[in-house]
Each structure stands twice: as C-alpha cells, then as structure tokens.
Amino acid sequence: MDVNMSGSWNGSGPxxxxxxxxxxxxxxxxLPYQGFLAVSAVLGTFGVGGIVxxxxxxxxxxxxxxxxxxxxxxxxNLCLSGLIVSVAGIPFSLASAIHGRWIWGRAGCVYYGFxxxxxxxxxxxxxxxxxxxxxKITMRPPGAPSLKYPDVTKxxxxxxxxSICWTVPPLFGWSSYQLEGPRIGCSVDWSSDTVNGISxxxxxxxxxxxxxxxxxxxxxxRLWQHVHKQHNKKSVASKAExxxxxxxxxxxxxxxxxxxxxxxxxxxxxxxxPQLITxxxxxxxxxxxxxxxxxxxxxxxxxxxxxxxxxxxxxRCLRDAETSGxxxx
Numbered sequence: 370m371d372v373n374m375s376g377s378w379n380g381s382g383p384x385x386x387x388x389x390x391x392x393x394x395x396x397x398x399x400l401p402y403q404g405f406l407a408v409s410a411v412l413g414t415f416g417v418g419g420i421v422x423x424x425x426x427x428x429x430x431x432x433x434x435x436x437x438x439x440x441x442x443x444x445x446n447l448c449l450s451g452l453i454v455s456v457a458g459i460p461f462s463l464a465s466a467i468h469g470r471w472i473w474g475r476a477g478c479v480y481y482g483f484x485x486x487x488x489x490x491x492x493x494x495x496x497x498x499x500x501x502x503x504x505k506i507t508m509r510p511p512g513a514p515s516l517k518y519p520d521v522t523k524x525x526x527x528x529x530x531x532s533i534c535w536t537v538p539p540l541f542g543w544s545s546y547q548l549e550g551p552r553i554g555c556s557v558d559w560s561s562d563t564v565n566g567i568s569x570x571x572x573x574x575x576x577x578x579x580x581x582x583x584x585x586x587x588x589x590x591r592l593w594q595h596v597h598k599q600h601n602k603k604s605v606a607s608k609a610e611x612x613x614x615x616x617x618x619x620x621x622x623x624x625x626x627x628x629x630x631x632x633x634x635x636x637x638x639x640x641x642x643p644q645l646i647t648x649x650x651x652x653x654x655x656x657x658x659x660x661x662x663x664x665x666x667x668x669x670x671x672x673x674x675x676x677x678x679x680x681x682x683x684x685r686c687l688r689d690a691e692t693s694g695x696x697x698x
Contacts, residue, residue: 425683451665462553466553477555486556507592543565557570615672630653
C-alpha cells in the first residue's frame, strides 16, 4: 500500500500532515476560500440532518416493538449505515473543508476512506437485499410464509461480511485509500494507473455496483409491475403491499440519484481523462453522495403510515416529558 506522507508547517499553528495521491506537498487549494465555506455549510447540514433523522428512526425502532418486523430490520440496517457516516465520517471532511485541506494525516485518510467505502457498500447491498426480499414477498404464492427473523439475520450478516470483504483489500496492498477531489476527503485511489489499482477498481465496480444494480433492476421491474397491477384493487392488504413496494422503489431511486454521479466521476478518473473533471464537479458529486445519509428516514416517514404514526407518537412523548419537567422530590 502506498504510504507517501509529507509534513508541512503553515507558520501559524502546529504542523499538519498533507496526504495527497501522489505525495506532492504544499499544493494550492483547489477551491477558493468562499467555496470551502459553502462546502462546509452543506456538509454541516448533511451531517446534522443525517444524525437527527437516522437517530430518530433508530430510536423509534427501540421504543416501539411493533416496528421491529423482519423486513423493517433491513431498513434499520440502512439507517445504521447512514448514522455511522454522519457521526464517524462527515465531521472529518467538514473540519478539513473549514481548513481548506485535509488535516487528519495518513492514518486519518485510511480511516476515512475505509469507513465511507464500507458504509457506501453496506447501503448499496442492503438496498439490493431489500429489493430482492420485496420481490420474493411480492411473488410468493398465497399462504406461503413471509420473511422470518432467522432469514433477515442471515441477510444482514451477509451484508456486513460482503461489505468488509470489499473494503479490507486496500488496507493490505490491493489498491489503497488516498485523497480525492478537492482533498478534503479520502476514498479508493481512483487515479491509480497501475495493474494493482485498476484490477481492484474493476473488481470493485463489478461486485459493488454493476452486480447489485443488475439484481435491483430485475426486482425494480417486478415491483413496479406489481404496484401497477395492484393499484386498482380494493383489498387493504394489497394496497399496503403496493405502498411498501413503491417506497422501496423510491428508496432505491433516491440512492442511485445520489451515488451514480460520484460513480461516473470515479470511472472517468480511472479509465478516461481525469482533466475533464473540475474540482467543482468533483465536490458537487461528492456532496450528492453524502446527502444520501439523510433521505432514507425522510422517505420512511413520508411514504409509510406506520412510521409516520410512530414518529408523531414519539414527538408527543418527548413533548410531554419536556413540559412535565423533573418529578419533585
């Protein structure tokens, strides 16, 4: 693994380590000061929004056992991924954006790249499993058993193991984690032109993007057909199934809208002409990917009556606890 690391002294504070993909030092900022301030504001919004929204949904799962259905456990896994990025990832890039450069050194770069790659894969594979499970539920014969807790436990274990398997190799020399874009965050070294780096990127895209997208596409079409077919039926159960199926479609679509521009930029940097990607384009695509941490909980509440009812109940509970105050001794 490439561990090039150079130190530089800015003359006004403690030394900081500048870690760049090729080992350069003292490079000028890739964005103007106002640009970094704008990026900081956006990252702060996404970070706070991700923490509040995902923590609220996880609190609802904890507070209301009726939400802890086997299928909803997959949604909880998705929220956990968003919360990890919001707490353990975004603050690092936010602080770096405020300083206009990466300030966390080589170890911080590896940690950030690993954490964000892991959570990105975790979300992608979780959505793939969600789509597949909705497909199975939709197509099961009448009276056939639905998703059970042992099934979802195995599915979540598979998701975590699969995600770890594709984020560990750069730690041991198959590619590496390096700075990207305007150098306020780290990821897989997309700019590598070595056989080692390109082979990992090809395997990564095949296993963590193309294959999941293929599974999702098949399930997406089947789910859409089911929602369309059930639209005019009077059965309450069939309409509920249709709403859940539609929510899954919206979840997947939103995630892809957030991440596909970032994936396209990565492909251009790896296999095309990196000079085509301006710092502004790179940071916009990165911010779009970061925004995915806060949309899933919003979609749950907007499109699922059960989540909406429990959110209102939780807010009333918190309001009553605040107004009642501490119990006098």
